[in-house]
Amino acid sequence: METALIILLIVAVLVIAYLALPSIISKFKKEAPAITAPLPSNFRLLLNEQVSFYKQLNPSKKTEFENRMQLFLSRVKITGVRTTVEDIDRVLIAAGAIIPIFGFPDWEYINLHEVLLYPDAFSDGFDQKGKDRDILGMVGSGAYQDIMILSQQQLRAGFENATSKNNTAIHEFVHLIDKTDGAVDGIPETILSDLLVTPWLDKIHESIKQIMENRSDINPYGATNATEFFAVVSEYFFKRPDLLESKHHQLYELLVTIFKQQPKKAPGVETPIDPVGGD
Ligand SMILES: [Zn+2]
Numbered sequence: 001m002e003t004a005l006i007i008l009l010i011v012a013v014l015v016i017a018y019l020a021l022p023s024i025i026s027k028f029k030k031e032a033p034a035i036t037a038p039l040p041s042n043f044r045l046l047l048n049e050q051v052s053f054y055k056q057l058n059p060s061k062k063t064e065f066e067n068r069m070q071l072f073l074s075r076v077k078i079t080g081v082r083t084t085v086e087d088i089d090r091v092l093i094a095a096g097a098i099i100p101i102f103g104f105p106d107w108e109y110i111n112l113h114e115v116l117l118y119p120d121a122f123s124d125g126f127d128q129k130g131k132d133r134d135i136l137g138m139v140g141s142g143a144y145q146d147i148m149i150l151s152q153q154q155l156r157a158g159f160e161n162a163t164s165k166n167n168t169a170i171h172e173f174v175h176l177i178d179k180t181d182g183a184v185d186g187i188p189e190t191i192l193s194d195l196l197v198t199p200w201l202d203k204i205h206e207s208i209k210q211i212m213e214n215r216s217d218i219n220p221y222g223a224t225n226a227t228e229f230f231a232v233v234s235e236y237f238f239k240r241p242d243l244l245e246s247k248h249h250q251l252y253e254l255l256v257t258i259f260k261q262q263p264k265k266a267p268g269v270e271t272p273i274d275p276v277g278g279d
Helices: 002-028 041-050 059-075 087-101 152-160 168-179 194-212 226-239 241-247 249-258
Strands: 077-080 114-118 137-139 147-151
Touching (some): 041 087, 059 087, 087 152, 087 226, 147 168, 168 226
16 A cells, blocks of 8 residues: 555656656756747838848848847837937847847847937037047947947938948947957957957057058048947948958958958949848
8 A cells, every 4th residue: 555655656756747847948948039020021121222231131141130130129229319219210220230240140239228319419428539430329338338329310321321431330339249248449359269369459550550641541530449440440341341352351351250251242332232142
């Protein structure tokens, strides 16, 4: 009788363990990113009209880009300050976020909760160096930790003019990537292998010297310091990779490696769309 009871108890324990197992396992499993809903069709239209990086992707990469934008938009709040946030702003902010980290499938902006959109240049209370660039977009610190501020006007202008080398959203998201390792110093240690740190720093110093000597077509604001150089040259790289490749080949090659991009011609306006290619 006692033996039967023990057997019964063992069976009961096994049954309970079997039933509870899936929920125990799921607790230890990495949570899969939840894609909420497909990107609204007008978002796709806006992407095709305004985002040359997206336009040159092949169909499956386009879908991946859209899904990652959706995930970003589901996790980061976008708030207009004295302005209304329109769909085009949501599309451009999310595209600016995804472009520099598209080579990193698991990347998420853990250091960003909210983007504040100001109508245009904002109070120089946030100004660091007194240069225009910094007051048209910035990554917050202190009370503004995990917040990015962008000028709506600059956000749109950065995508509208496909031949320029400037894009404020990409500039600020590259600062955020740089910040992920704890220091905003132009060395994105989270994505840069140790072996590349020295060649990267050498290239930064050489390029800054060229800017100072007026021998460069890189935005002079990049000569401010290594941090700004990294952000400025990343705008150039993602906006005009063809031009950067022809004018600054080594710099281009380093950025292809840093951002895990395919070394191929630009998604510039003059470049024909490659139906099978894409990064
Ligand atoms: Zn900057």
